[in-house]
Amino acid sequence: MELGINETLIGTEAPLMPLMKCGHTASGKDSQGSPVCVACIGIYPGARQIDENPPSLTGRSAKCVYCGKKVTSKLSLAYFQSRINQEEDRYYCGCKGWD
Ligand SMILES: [Zn+2]
Ligand SMILES: [Zn+2]
Numbered sequence: 129m130e131l132g133i134n135e136t137l138i139g140t141e142a143p144l145m146p147l148m149k150c151g152h153t154a155s156g157k158d159s160q161g162s163p164v165c166v167a168c169i170g171i172y173p174g175a176r177q178i179d180e181n182p183p184s185l186t187g188r189s190a191k192c193v194y195c196g197k198k199v200t201s202k203l204s205l206a207y208f209q210s211r212i213n214q215e216e217d218r219y220y221c222g223c224k225g226w227d
Contacts, residue, residue: 145206149184151202151210156158162184167207175200190217 145154146163150172154163158176167176188201190208198216199205205219 146178147210148202149177149179151179151212153205153208154178157209183210185217186209188217190219192221192223193218195221195223197223 150168163177185201207220
């Protein structure tokens with residue numbers, strides 16, 4: 129029997145989550161099962177709204193917030209945050225572990 133595949137994806141390439149209006153990919157679900165950004169909930173109203181017209185990531189790069197490692201921007205990066213008005217997007221590469 130296969131084990132839950134989602135669990136093996138945590139920390140590496142998360143299942144594709146929608147980009148929320150706060151700029152982050154959704155990182156959890158509310159009690160109704162709608163995607164939410166856990167980092168911004170209660171702080172920024174966009175944390176509960178899916179960005180229906182997300183910015184293009186073509187040619188963008190994302191920088192790890194801790195070590196500065198740069199990769200090509202994509203929504204499947206952990207803790208990805210689109211920052212279209214900035215030079216680089218942000219994500220977390222896993223350099224400090226996943227706890
Ligand atoms: Zn957010
Ligand atoms: Zn890093």
